[in-house]
Amino acid sequence: GEDVEQSLFLSVREGDSSVINCTYTDSSSTYLYWYKQEPGAGLQLLTYIFSNMDMKQDQRLTVLLNKKDKHLSLRIADTQTGDSAIYFCAESPGGGATNKLIFGTGTLLAVQP
Amino acid sequence: KAGVTQTPRYLIKTRGQQVTLSCSPISGHRSVSWYQQTPGQGLQFLFEYFSETQRNKGNFPGRFSGRQFSNSRSEMNVSTLELGDSALYLCASSQPGQGDEQYFGPGTRLTVT
Numbered sequence: 001g002e003d004v005e006q007s008l009f010l011s012v013r014e015g016d017s018s019v020i021n022c023t024y025t026d027s028s029s030t031y032l033y034w035y036k037q038e039p040g041a042g043l044q045l046l047t048y049i050f051s052n053m054d055m056k057q058d059q060r061l062t063v064l065l066n067k068k069d070k071h072l073s074l075r076i077a078d079t080q081t082g083d084s085a086i087y088f089c090a091e092s093p094g095g096g097a098t099n100k101l102i103f104g105t106g107t108l109l110a111v112q113p
Numbered sequence: 114k115a116g117v118t119q120t121p122r123y124l125i126k127t128r129g130q131q132v133t134l135s136c137s138p139i140s141g142h143r144s145v146s147w148y149q150q151t152p153g154q155g156l157q158f159l160f161e162y163f164s165e166t167q168r169n170k171g172n173f174p175g176r177f178s179g180r181q182f183s184n185s186r187s188e189m190n191v192s193t194l195e196l197g198d199s200a201l202y203l204c205a206s207s208q209p210g211q212g213d214e215q216y217f218g219p220g221t222r223l224t225v226t
Contacts, residue, residue, distance in 0.1 A: 033215075035217075042117075042203055042220045043217040045214055098161055098169040099144050099146050099169075099205075099207050100158050101146070101156075101158065101205075104155075106155065106156075
């Protein structure tokens with residue numbers, strides 16, 4: 001079935017690295033995404049990775065993909081208080097035939113000053 | 114480029130009424146998807162429209178419907194509102210082929226009393 005899992009909460013100190021993990025289900029997903037949601041706001045696309053890649057780096061963000069284990073992670077280097085938000089991973093099942101996204105439950109990242 | 118816009122931002126309705134929400138995609142984007150976000154169920158896919166055709170539909174009752182116009186703007190309608198329909202309704206637009214990056218609007222917060 002369609003079930004993307006994430007841990008619910010992560011607390012880090014400012015300046016440390018944060019690692020948010022996600023397990024997805026559909027091996028045919030062409031792209032996997034990370035979104036950020038701040039209170040009262042919509043979803044902001046942070047980054048995405050194509051399924052034939054195993055790593056993608058974008059400034060402070062590093063995405064790792066283990067396709068065999070269907071495991072995706074997002075590492076945020078030098079975490080800042082402004083990074084405090086809910087982070088969602090999402091898969092796009094169906095091999096790209098539609099834009100339907102299946103989202104995880106979201107991980108609340110709390111950054112302590 | 115202007116982002117995805119949604120109107121209205123906030124809405125209060127009573128049970129049994131109907132409601133229409135509007136979404137204007139990013140200029141040039143032809144795909145619009147709708148999602149419902151609630152604390153209990155998280156982010157759930159409602160439907161996707163591409164070139165005025167519904168391309169995919171989530172597991173929601175027939176009270177939820179949508180359409181897309183020739184200028185790619187989309188509306189969703191919920192008839193016979195129930196208390197459980199209270200949620201943040203998000204739309205996302207994308208231009209297929211560009212990594213399927215989906216950009217979300219700020220959402221419409223619907224409260225049903």
